[in-house]
Amino acid sequence: MYRISQLAEKAKLSRSTLLYYEKQGLLDGTRQANGYRRYSDKDVQRLHLLQQLQAGGLTLQECKSCLAGKVERSLLEQRLRQLDEDIAQKQQARTLLAALLGEGSLRPWHQQTDKLAPDAHLDWLKLQGFNEKQALHLKWLSKDMNEHDQYMADFMTVFQTLTRWAPGSDADSLKALSLLPSTPQNIIDIGCGKGFSTRLLAQHTKAQIVAVDNEQSALDELGKRLAEQALDSRVTLSCTSMTALPFSPSSFDCVWAEGSAYIMGVEQALTQWRPLLKEGGYMVLSDLVWLTDSPSDEAVAFWQGEYPDMQTVEKRLTHMRQAGFAVIDHFTVSQTAWSDYYQPLKARVAQLIPSMPNSTAIADLTREIAIYERYLGEFGYHMFVLHKET
Structure with missing residues (x-):
């Protein structure tokens, strides 16, 4: 006992x-x-x-x-199911912790987190030591902070020799300009990249223009081209973040943003950029949108990973009206705008694949090109010409 x-x-x-x-x-x-x-x-x-x-x-x-x-057999079966669920959850937790330690890919986690909490995700990335430019590139391009540096190095290797960094054409930009009821005198071109729209605006208006981008190399190239065309006297180059523009309210009578508003979110861009406009000012922006209510599953799956906030034209028009804009006009950009971008990109990727066979950036661009070739028409860039309501 x-x-x-x-x-x-x-x-x-x-x-x-x-x-x-x-x-x-x-x-x-x-x-x-x-x-x-x-x-x-x-x-x-x-x-x-x-x-x-x-x-x-x-x-x-x-x-x-x-x-x-x-x-009771049913009791054991129930407990086994619960145990399997617990194991799966713990395995998921272990995978994430290992990835955070650099022992695996963080892509799925970054994509899901950005979809659920985009602003909090961006702020958290900054706390991890990324500046805003790096954090935005991580959100939209590399999607993995463990591989970000290599990804961006490969990405810039692809694009450094390309003229255009996004779909667009001079004809579409000039069409949007022609739809403005009056010619603007003070323009801010946000996310100008290498400055195709900047140069067109300088050529076809007498406006003072501020060209904004956070990629200094693109601004340097734009500056050289403006100087060559004797357009530099009316254009100020500003390497700064589109999310924290250092300009006073009512500084411009036109905000121009081709293919850039998505970086901070179109709805947020509409709200944050509107105060920059004088009363009765204009905003011209383009955005990637769905052109059909029933897109293909493969296209949906791809853009859910690349641009989760992609909307239909009607949904974007609703956002613009809710933000205090009247819609002057809108149109889908031309096929030329896409081919002028993707054909050189496709040739450049094919050229680099033999020397960069394991590049994640190259693999991503290859998938994007395939989606463009299969499903363009189900989606497209759409140009919106807006008027600030009082």
Whole structure:
């Protein structure tokens, strides 16, 4: 016979645990005349059996049922399903922790986090040591902070020799300009890149223009081209973030943003950039949109990863009206705008594949080109010409 302290030692359990088991009817000691409990070898073995059942993930009450009679198969099946779910969750947690330590890809996590909490995700990336430019590139391009530096190096290797960095054409930009009721005198071109629209605006207006981008190399190239065309006197180059523009309210009578508003979110861009406009000012922006209400599953899956906030034209028009703009006109950019971008890109990727066979950036661009070739028409860039309402 064993005292409770001796039983606790043999079973490697605490005295309070044994008292709790006894209260739950899992253990039945004999109380002696002196008030002390005594336990037998049978009680020791019952505890060992209880521990073996618990090792299968059974609760105390389930163990009690198993000790009292025949084990119910349905109970074990239910517990097995629950255990499989727990294992899957813990494996998912382990995969994430390993990835955060650099032992795996963080792409799925970044994509899901950016979809659920884009602003919080951006702020968190900055806390991890990325500046805003790097964080935005990570959100939209590399999607993996462990591989970001290599990804961006490969990405810039692809694009450094290309003229256009996004779909667009002079004809579409000039069409949008012609739809403005009056010619603007002060224009800010946000996300200008290498400055195709900037140069067109300088050529076809007499406006003072501020060209904004966070990629200094693109601005440097734009500056050279403007100088060559003697257009530099009316254009100021500003390497700054589109999310924190250092300009006073009512500084411009036109905000121009081709293919760039998505970086900070179109709705946020409409709200943040509107105060820059004088009363009655104009905004011209283009955005990637769905052109059908029933796009192909493959196209949807691809753009859900690349541009989760992609909307239909009607949805974007609603956003613009809600932000305080009247819609002057809108149109889908031409096929030329796409081919002028993708044909040189496709040739450049094909040229680099032999020397960069394992590049994630090259693989991403290859998938994007394939989606463009298969499904263009289900989606496209759309130009919106807007008027600031008072």
